[in-house]
Amino acid sequence: MLDSIHISMASLNIATLAPMLIATVGALVILMIDLLKGGLNKSLYIMVSLLFLLLDLGSLVDFGGVFLKNGTVLGFFDVMLMDGIAIMAQIIIVVGSMLFIPLALTSKRFHEYNYPEYFALFLFMIAGFQFMVATDNLILIFVGLETASLALYTLIALHNRSKSFEAAVKYFTMGALAAGFFAFGSMIFYAISGSVEINQIATVLAQDHYSNIGYVLVAVSFMIAAFGFKLSMVPFHTWTPDVYEGSSAALAGYMSIVPKIAGFVVAMRLFEFLVHSGVVWLQVILYIGVVVTMTASNIWALVQSDVKRMLAYSSISHAGFVMAAILIGTTQSNTGLFLYWTLFSFTNLGAFTMLWVNRQKNLLPGQSSDHPYEKFSGMVKTMPMGAVMMGLFMLSLAGVPPFGLFWGKLYMIGAAVSGGYTVLALIMALNSAIAGYYYLKLIVYMFMKEPMVGYEKFYFMNASHSLKTIIGIAVVGTIFSVLAVNPLLVVITQFVYNSGY
């Protein structure tokens, strides 16, 4: 006769679910509002989403305080894991989303914002990403990843242009393949260790001294492929430029930031113990992956004729740069990852928003894509402030001090230096130099060429007060980042160090 199992509610620690639940409830509330009264304006849904995201952020900040006092919080039989990096990644995710959602307040009408489902899906997606980072259970990671991805595919397709459908289907196909790889990888890990929890896997593998190294390598290959797709590492990056081009500029900017931080955190949890336990093969593969991703995408970016595609390749390159942190695997490098990504979110979101406000509904005759370089030709003569701000974002992305990303690059290269990766540090530096060229190209167009007739009427055509506010926030974040770096470093180091990374 089996004893009945008593589970006290307290041991579940339901509070660990609170942040995700807030986002989920927000999505349901939006759906219910639509059910009760249809045809409401998008501004309502935007503000409701923003409110729930604020609540979400509040709960995360609260968790941050708890973490600093008591350490990691576990829940649901250790499935939920609220450690420092989980909290920080979620904060980046939620803040990034809060900066993104007001971009829907455009002055032009866009198809997707007429659907309340858009905002519900958006909040579901955030909950998915939050689940993904707040656990080390491979199954829950999978569930989170799929929830988020499926929502994201739909968000892309809702943009309602033929290129958006193409992008969504392409992303979906690639994403499905990646999900398959992830499932296979997890399965093999489970087979050799009997657990789906990353820390258990690590313990078991360490106990039998990696006697199953062949299986581990196969599993790792699958995992690298899966995360290669999600983080758009070369050679798994082929979908990225097309998907970015097909989605609205705002969503493309969002995709270059938020889903990737979620991916980074999982990659950090999974790969770092393997790198540290001396799986040399993985180290080599990661090294090659990082270098090739940085360099190849930089070279592709050089030859793009569309600013959005250029930014897509540039964000691949930045992702490669940040992957180096996982390869180096020291506290300093992991701190660098979060610092870099925080600064990158402001700058990159700003850059994509600048494209978004210059969005035109119909292409001019002879115009091949939404944002060719020629569109910005001589912009300083007709729209000096706009050109200066765009130039600022480009300089920051190129790593010209004292603007935002420079400090991230400085700290990351510093981490490579002190981690003993001298050659990698040099490669990272030289890649920043290559990248300088394509960012400069846009500056050259904006500041040094003569205006092209016909384009100037599109400048800031799509702008509204809230979009301008977001750009303003991005500009302030980019210029005055130097003041924010020290407090950020102190907090991030504390979070990362206390989580054991």
Next chain:
Amino acid sequence: MLDHILSILIFFPALAAMLGFVVTKDSMRAYGIAVAFVEFVLSLWLWYAYDPMISGMQFMESAPLIKSFGISYLLGIDGISLFIIILSTFFTLLGIASLTETRHVKNLIITLLFLEMTMVGVFAALDAIVFYVFWELSLVPMLYIIGAWGGALRIYASVKFFLYTFTGSLVMLVGMLFMAYFYYQATGQWSFSILEWYRLILPENFQLWLFAAFFIGFAIKVPMFPFHTWLPYAHGQAPTIGSVILAAILLKMGTYAFIRFSLPLFPDASVYFMFPIAIIAIIMIIYTAMVAYAQEDIKQVVAYSSISHMGIIILGTFALTVEGVSGSVFLMIGHGVVSGALFLLVGVIYDRRHTKLMSEFGGLASVMPRYATIFGIMMMASVGLPLTINFVGEFLSLLGFYKQSHMITLTAGTAIIVGAIYMLSAYKKAFFGPVTNEENRNLKDVNRTEMLGLIPLVIVAIWLGVYPKPVLEPINNSVESVIQLMHDKAQSQEAKARIPNLSDVSGMNSMQEAH
């Protein structure tokens, strides 16, 4: 106010540039002159308040910027940086005052004021990262000046300028991070303060690598052979004001950085690389002098002569003796004044004829006597005629190196003769002989605005040539402390022997002063 005078000097032009957006276009030039004048007076006040007897840093300011990574806002000047800062403010003032450009003059002046901020910042920074910030930031205004107001190939020239320097400085950045890491390993604390780095004694093989990393950044900026190819393009395409600032100040950042970073941080490596660098310097001096002789375009002659003179500065710096380094610092100032003036003069004739080809001129001396006189004086100064400013610097630089190697110094000395040849032949082609081109017959002589820019330069060029002491003495005092630091830090026998020990000599000096 003197406690924060360096911050004021750095940020006053930037603030003024921000406010300048409000000033209307036709009043902009007057506004620019006023701001640059105030800045120049402030820098003169700095000189007045500077105590030439102290060899160390003065007017130091410090505030933590990124504490956990050891980056602080650390400023200070010594005799070496003081005069380059004054030179920067002086040339910004002259440049704006004698500005003849009319297109988008508001943007240009705002850009120049931002550029002034970065120039002063580079020379006042004592924290490697703050230095790097200003060093990189100075590229952006210059990129815009060349790219927006330049000649036909301006975009190519400006992008080339930017990318060359940007690449070099990123390698330098890796070097800086290594330096900070070594400091961290030695002391357990991150620091980017140059003064704290000075206390660090590194093993020689580390020094060699780090020297190489810093060298790439500095050598591209100077520019040293074979990294010099961007400079003729930049000068060829830049507007007059761009060339003036580039030649007079921006190139000096590289040579200044050698004295501030490479020499005292890596004394053994400096001795190790002394002869290879001296040979590069010789190649720079002679090869570019020959190239200058072959030019048709008078601006290119000045541009190549500029590289040639930078070679002498490098040679003096790597003499690693007090005479050599003081001479090279003095020559930085001298070359700044002279080449700046020559570019202004080329600008004068370009404004009138819209060509810079010497074959188009000839006989200008009879049409524009005042212009020919000033050009003649400046040319003589450039050649290094005794009693002009460049003579002092060239003489001391070569004297300094003479102690290290007679052969190399003699070879470099012949280059001065080559220098005289190309300059005099250029002068002959443009100014002497009959007026062959009808268009030249009715050229107007130098007008009042242009005089305003040129006369002060002539005065400085002659004054400091006749009586260099007020400038040379503070430089000398600071250089002595740098050389002494190098001698104390040097580990290898060769370095100890090559770098003179001044402690007994300077002790005698102070004894004499006491009497």
